[in-house]
Amino acid sequence: MAVAYAARCEGVAPGWEPLPVQYADYTLWQRELLGDEGDSESVGASQVEFWRSELAGGPDELTLPFDRSRPVVASYAGDVVEMSFDERVHRGVVSLARERGASVFMVMQAAVAALLSRLGAGEDIPIGSPVAGRLDEALDDLVGFFVNTLVLRTDVSGDPSFADLVERVRETDLRAFGAQDVPFERLVEALNPVRSMGRHPLFQVALAFQNAPVSDLEMPGLDVLAEPGPTGAAKFDLSFNLSESFTGSGDPAGISGGIEFATDVFDRATIERMVGWLTHLLEEVLADPRQPVSRARILEDTELAQVLNGWNDTRQEVPGAALPTLFEEQVARTPDAVAVVFEGVELSYREVNERANRLARLLVGGGAGPERFVAVALPRSAELVIALLAVLKTGAAYVPIDPEYPADRIAYILGDADPMAVITVEVGGVELPADTARIALDGPATREALDARAPGDLADAERLAPLQSDAP
Missing domain, CATH: 3.30.559.30 (Nonribosomal peptide synthetase, condensation domain)
Structure with missing residues (x-):
């Protein structure tokens, strides 16, 4: 040029x-x-x-x-x-x-x-x-x-x-x-x-x-500079x-x-x-x-x-109540809102709470309460959510058991935790030691017993001991 x-x-x-x-x-x-x-x-x-x-x-x-x-x-x-x-x-x-x-x-x-x-x-x-x-x-x-x-x-x-x-x-x-x-x-x-x-x-x-290397562009009578466009x-x-x-x-x-x-x-x-x-x-x-x-x-x-301080400033006042109490308060606020969805089945907060209350009363009758354990050996399902909530309502702690665990591993966990019972199902359930107390949710006797229990929230007087937020 x-x-x-x-x-x-x-x-x-x-x-x-x-x-x-x-x-x-x-x-x-x-x-x-x-x-x-x-x-x-x-x-x-x-x-x-x-x-x-x-x-x-x-x-x-x-x-x-x-x-x-x-x-x-x-x-x-x-x-x-x-x-x-x-x-x-x-x-x-x-x-x-x-x-x-x-x-x-x-x-x-x-x-x-x-x-x-x-x-x-x-x-x-x-x-x-x-x-x-x-x-x-x-x-x-x-x-x-x-x-x-x-x-x-x-x-x-x-x-x-x-x-x-x-x-x-x-x-x-x-x-x-x-x-x-x-x-x-x-x-x-x-x-x-x-x-x-x-x-x-x-x-x-x-x-x-x-x-x-870039050469200077020299033209007679002109000053030429390269500028980004x-x-x-x-x-x-x-x-x-x-x-x-x-x-x-x-x-x-x-x-x-x-x-x-x-x-x-x-x-x-x-x-x-x-x-x-x-x-x-x-x-x-x-x-x-x-x-x-x-x-x-x-x-x-x-x-x-x-990063270290601003985003980690997660201090927040939280209620001192136990989780079952917090859930029951949510039920009172939104009883008909959907709480659990599984494979096309939807359960409202009221339905989940009532079914959990019936199961909790059944568990209390079997000895579940604070400082005790209840094992839960259920497949992924709406019943699993209800069972976990029911155990917490009794004041007991739940021991989760994966149904796909080997039988000897399940036996070891049960022997170590000594739960008062194992919540499971008869159809597609897990292999449990012969002397294990079990509650089969799909069994006719369990269904009849649950139907006979009241659906309302449990009072401390019904539990073996009052519900405490610092219990296991």
């Missing part, structure tokens, strides 16, 4: 140097390089197979700290929050990269993956990253689109140190860079991941590092876009850029906090790269105080 502008200002045509190749040459070369994917020996087939193995078992979608649920169809509306790291952080990143035989990009990728893992995204963090695709000097001055996208899978499992995580990233990235020729869209077709109109396939977080769009949930700057002597002068985010799922305030978290994490891990990434503090002092 500069050459053409200067020439036209002089009233002449630009004197272009002939290029060694044209874009069509590149496309033909790429087709020849990749070969026929039907041929297992071709580069294209081997690279597709590499990615099939490299991305096998990866997450379809990262669990990110969204402010709201993902829409069914993405709007691709977006915004950008700027961020920067000073020369001190930049020097630390460069130093660690050299120490580990990695690049600055790899250190920043490890930092982003560690942050996302700390924010709940899990231990398997796929990050998309663009590669320039200009692997031959003959392409340097050729106008055309060569960029491809790689999926860089980051393993944060086992709580590694940050130094170890950088080495993991280095190994993964070098493997990926060796298989960067297959176009991303072809890779998606070949791998056929679970698709959604609401998110990007294979990855939802991208990292771009602009570290290619906000688009109001976001292709991914999160895009970390970073670039390095250097002093005149080539020393690190800082890393700057921004986080582009999808406004479908994120608020700007959340991303602004994320910038702070990433800054804190980098400062922590660069100060001690051998500490596990889980120990790096990422929160501001005010945020930490909110």
Whole structure:
């Protein structure tokens, strides 16, 4: 552009140097390089197979700290929050990269993956990253689109140190860079991941590092500056876009850029906090790269105080009554409201309470009361809820028995707890020791006995001892 502008200002045509190749040459070369994917020996087939193995078992979608649920169809509306790291952080990143035989990009990728893992995204963090695709000097001055996208899978499992995580990233990235020729869209077709109109396939977080040398654009009579042009769009949930700057002597002068985010799922305030978290994490891990990434503090002092103190301030005055009393008070407030639902059967508070009262009176007659135990060996059912409530109404404590326990385990529990009886069922019940006192809810004798009991709430005079909230 500069050459053409200067020439036209002089009233002449630009004197272009002939290029060694044209874009069509590149496309033909790429087709020849990749070969026929039907041929297992071709580069294209081997690279597709590499990615099939490299991305096998990866997450379809990262669990990110969204402010709201993902829409069914993405709007691709977006915004950008700027961020920067000073020369001190930049020097630390460069130093660690050299120490580990990695690049600055790899250190920043490890930092982003560690942050996302700390924010709940899990231990398997796929990050998309663009590669320039200009692997031959003959392409340097050729106008055309060569960029491809790689999926860089980051393993944060086992709580590694940050130094170890950088080495993991280095190994993964070098493997990926060796298989960067297959176009991303072809890779998606070949791998056929679970698709959604609401998110990007294979990855939802991208990292771009602009570290290619940039020439000044000099035009006669003009001062030309490069300025970011906000688009109001976001292709991914999160895009970390970073670039390095250097002093005149080539020393690190800082890393700057921004986080582009999808406004479908994120608020700007959340991303602004994320910038702070990433800054804190980098400062922590660069100060001690051998500490596990889980120990790096990422929160501001005010945020930490909110988590440890504000959200844990759960003090609340509660009634001093026992649970059966609280339940009976709820029955009085909403007697006809649904209390229990099981397999299409609905029971109101009144029905549950009355059935529990009848069973409680039957249990009291058998010796159930405070400081005693009643075992409950029932399958998941409405009767299980009623039985537990009935035991509590007597003042006794219940001993839960899973009907699927082995017989010897059930016998051991019963021998240890010494309950006054076991509430169970005849049909589909559990195998109990022969001398065990049992109350079979579906037995005719039990049903007759329950029908003879009053449905009203028990008074302390009916119990073996008054109901106390501090009893077992």
